[in-house]
Amino acid sequence: MEPTPMGRDRGHRALSAEEKTQAREVSLRRIGRLFTPHRPALAAVTAIIVLSSIIAMATPFLLRTVIDRALPQGDVTLLVWLVLGMVAVAAVTSALGVVQTWISTKVGQQVMHRLRTDVFSHLQRQSLGFFTRTRTGEVQSRITNDIGGMQSVVTSTATAVAANLTTVVATAVAMVALSWQLSLVSVVVLPPAIWLTRRVARMRREITDQRQRELADLNVTVEEGLSISGVQLAKTLGTGPALIDRFTASSARLVDLELRSELAGRWRMASMSIIFAAVPAVIYLAAGLPGTAGTLSIGTLVAFTALQGGLFRPLMGLLNVGVSLTSSLALFARIFEYLDLPVDVADPAEPVRLDPARVRGHLRLEDVTFGYPGSDTAALAGITLDVPAGTSLALVGETGSGKSTLAGLVSRLHDPNGGRVTVDGVDLRDLRLADLAAIVGVVSQETYLLHTTVRENLRYARPGATDTEIEDAARAAQIHDLIVGLPDGYDTMVGSRGHRFSGGEKQRLAIARTLLRDPRILVLDEATSALDTETERAVQRAFDVLAEGRTTITIAHRLSTVRDADQIAVLDHGRIVEAGTHDSLLNRNGRYATLAA
CATH class of the missing domain: 3.40.50.300 (P-loop containing nucleotide triphosphate hydrolases)
Structure with a gap:
């Protein structure tokens, strides 16, 4: 008794390729508009992120001074000040991180609250015709599963972009300041990283769309099979085993979709880890070649490799935001589809007051x-x-x-x-x-x-x-x-x-x-x-x-x-x-x- 594709999409016309492209473009604009009322808070978060990133960039320069001057010269006073500086940088960036998390999470939750209430309110205004065409489980799935699936994107996207982009830019500037020659070697990671990210993003979006449809089917099965009327019907008709088979098959398909989604991300992460691990080896090799040997201090080399290693997390974070945003467009499209439903029976623009x-x-x-x-x-x-x-x-x-x-x-x-x-x-x-x-x-x-x-x-x-x-x-x-x-x-x-x-x-x-x-x-x-x-x-x-x-x-x-x-x-x-x-x-x-x- 597996639901047919027609049954899954009852009341919803399939979008053409052109319409899907248009939906994607509209979604990107509308996603941005969700944050419009929170511009002051986002500006404050951005300022905190920029300040934190700038302060954090002092650490590799402090480290270089420790290795090249304080330790070789035995300057204890300088060493103490440098170490205190490192601790102060960590303390300040951590405190700023707490404030940033509080503001960004509050903004994200307010956006989620608005989405939930807007969808619920809009559906309350729909005529009976909509509810006779649409399965109850489908409506519930969009309000809970689809909006819930957006949470990580809505609550962290803006701050993740600002934080990671700022860190990447600041790290790149610091790397160039230390050695522009070694910086050129590090650039080789970008083309494969971008190519892998785009490929995984497309795959994740397709899987996300299939997963949300499957979750809606699962909700329908629960609604129809576990409501008191549904249980009575199943018991009197003896359809309990068939309902269990239907639920089991839907759940198994969800397992497969989740595995495909996770594996796509893991293969990408594994590939990028190998590439980023190879870059320091190439840097050491470049520093030791006859033509470059002796041109770089040990402190510069250590500081540079530390920066290059620290570039992996924010760069991958920035690319992951793109993956998450692209894959979540399927969720936004489903929610915006409901928000764009016309209201057949609505309040008049200028109502007559009747006591x-x-x-x-x-x-x-x-x-x-x-x-x-x-x-x-x-x-x-x-x-x-x-x-x-x-x-x-x-x-x-x-x-x-x-x-x-x-x-x-x-x-x-x-x-x-x-x-x-x-x-x-x-x-x-x-x-x-x-x-x-x-x-x-x-x-x-x-x-x-x-x-x-x-x-x-x-x-x-x-x-x-x-x-x-x-x-x-x-x-x-x-x-x-x-x-x-x-x-x-x-x-x-x-x-x-x-x-x-x-x-x-x-x-x-x-x-x-x-x-x-x-x-x-x-x-x-x-x-x-x-x-x-x-x-x-x-x-x-x-x-x-x-x-x-x-x-x-x-x-x-x-x-x-x-x-x-x-x-x-x-x-x-x-x-x-x-x-x-x-x-x-x-x-x-x-x-x-x-x-x-």
Whole structure:
């Protein structure tokens, strides 16, 4: 049951080679912009790095003086001062290094925080269509694995570039000052180092992209196989062994990708170590040749080889930054892909201010048309309805007739392609989403409860609600007595997705949650269709309390629950084919009468 490539990329179109190149260029600019708000801190870090590098370059010159003057001449006073100078250089550079690490880490973590929150906030604004096209595990993987994979680059790239570049430049200057002839010999390491680095960088980027996709697949398997619904499904269908095989295969592919990535870097490091180890030998050879013998002091030679050996770490660090940045572009491209997603249902640029406490709840749909993306058939066409404040509308029809789609337009889960939906004469698209959520409350068939206490599940609808208000809402929803009978009362954990409660109990908790918000318009989307008769009666009584004084839209398969509605609209293939009261529709002997039979 290994996921197919199509399954892995569901909802995401593959990029062409040209688009990948463009994505890379955009990513480099955008990566730089992530650090723009932190310019003062980065300037301070750069200054510290430059100062530290300059101070550190004093050590080889102190060493040369020790070998060429203090020791041969037996000058103890000079030797003591030189040794103290070496210790002071080490102490100052170490202290500066601590300050630099603190500032750079703080900047990096702030950038990571901004990335995480920006992605989460942007995805919260996406319409339901995005989440129906995208696997939950894929979304989680991008927020955790992809952004987590960026951490080393984001937190250390800028400082690593500045530190290593400054050290390399300062070391090179010091080497030239000691002996420009030997400096030319050291330059031979650069061409192979750059060539190997570019090759490894390209390889690492390809492997990183494959690894993140594999991690997303692994997350999907965990989400689908270890959620309580997934476990129940696996146990009832006997698919547990197949899920284990799928997880094992995905994990094994990750092992292979990690090995390939690490080996690519190790081979490069081994090759560079050999090259850098050979250079001092060449320098000693050059210093001892007949043409150059005696032109260099022992102190100069020792100091130079010490500098040349110290060049290996910053030069490799600088090249490693290039490798890390290139390989991490695959991560940035995946994150920027989410950040660039258009928001289908967004707040208006100039919202109409509508006080939820003063809304009457007069709802109108005016020649509304809507079609789902990718579908050639309209889900709703030419819908016109007028629901006066405080009255009830029932929507009935066969499955797929457009009832839930219409309800989704009222709560603005979607925007109509044509026509408009208004509350008290104001187009819903002109309202802030937060204001609309305070006006329209929804209770659906599938009640979602958070993995926390009963109290916090109810308070989720209104964070400022007092315990007394929570209990009053629970009493109105006829669920208070059951809650106080639980082991910890309102502080009882509901469990994953509320599976410790029955369907009717979850529905009444949802009603209590909605009562706390006190919306003027209420949408009941087949909220009792999966309940037994006795439970349905209890929930219906709670609904009656909830609906008092509110404009109510009820969607139901059981027509007995909507017979008292002020008006009933019968939908068929996205169109209203009949409308009226229960008795008038029965007398017409049309579609409604057929459904009621």
